[in-house]
Structures are given as C-alpha cells and as structure tokens.
Amino acid sequence: EVELLESGGGIVQPGGSLRLSCAASGFTFTNYAMTWVRQAPGKGLEWVSVISATSGTTYYADSVKGRFTISRDNSKNTLYLQMNSLRAEDTARYFCANKVGGIHSSFDYWGRGTLVTVSS
C-alpha cells in the first residue's frame, strides 16, 4: 500500500525557514517524480514544485521560485521542501504526492499533509 507521510510543519515567523519532509513507502520511490501541493486554510489547491525521479529536473511555481528548494534522497525514500524567506501567504497545509505516469501526468497518491503557519 502506498503511504506518504509529511512532517516538519509548524509555526514560523515571517522571514524564517522551515524544512518539510515526506517519507514514502509502498512503491518504488526511485522510479517516480514527486511533487508538493499546498492549500491555504479554506482555499483551493496550488501546485508548488516538482522533482524528477533522478533529481535532474525541478520546476517551481512563480510564487515560491527563488525561496523554496525541492530535493529528494532516494536512498532514504524521502522528499524534501526547504522553505526560506517565508511570508504570511505561505501559510497552508503542504501535501506531497507522487506521479506514477510519464513526464506530464496526474498526481496519483497524496499524503495527509503538514501544516505550516507563518505568523509573528
């Protein structure tokens, strides 16, 4: 059974940093791209970033480009999101998801998310 477990969320002051993790199991992590999606309280879904299976390719939403860095450790079956220069508008639940299909494909399995609150 596919399982994605996010962690690392919490309360941080504006301008601060946080590192999210997503531990994966139940599938061959090294074969698939992984992505982060966020959802502000009471709002819709916003794609944040994606990383290819081998870490050779990454993309970011304009809203986080230059501040967030996605990475993965295939030896640990873990995905990361380093978030710097955090702003109030980054407050959201952050979900990780895998992409089982090809280069352009849907987000197949999602974790339950971890909540990030940016507030002074």
Next chain:
Amino acid sequence: IIMTQSPASLSVSPGERATLSCRASQNIASNLAWYQQKPGQAPRLLIYGASTRATGFPARFSGSGSGTQFTLTISSLQSEDVAIYYCQHYNNWPYTFGQGTKLEIE
C-alpha cells in the same frame, strides 16, 4: 493555463445526477485530472486522462471532454460523494487547478 470550474457549489438530491464543469483557457487535449477532497482529508485522484477512472472509484463517476471543455458526472449521487471536486490540467508546467466545486446533498 487558467482552469475555471462551474458551478462553485451544487446541491443535488440523493440518487440524482450531478454534473460538474471545467474549462481550460487553452487546448490541453486530454491532459486533465479530477480530484475528490472530503472534509479534513487529502485530495484523492478520481479521474485522469479526462475520462479514466482511478482505482477504487465506482462506475457512477465518469469524466468526458477534450480540448478546453470537460465534465465530471456522478450518475446517482450518494451521501458519501459529498466533497469538493477539483479539476487540474497537466499539459505543461505549471500545472494549475480549478477553484473547486463544492458538492452537497439536497
């Protein structure tokens, strides 16, 4: 690419048909997914390739469309179908979601 869903909310009687719409601002072929998000839960992939049902969803859920106009149909609404439904294109980065349709039981 901007994804626009309609209506924003929909109330349907049990056993009746629910029709949700999604429009893309550009041609996305069949590179469209639908997700179901129940209260307090993570989104769950429902439909991909515009019309292929994901594992675990019953046949009352169906998707159709291509290009810029897409539809999600629930043929006979059940109480467990209460959720917010999001469409998403995956034609090219950045992938974008529609704003969601909140489906309720009448």
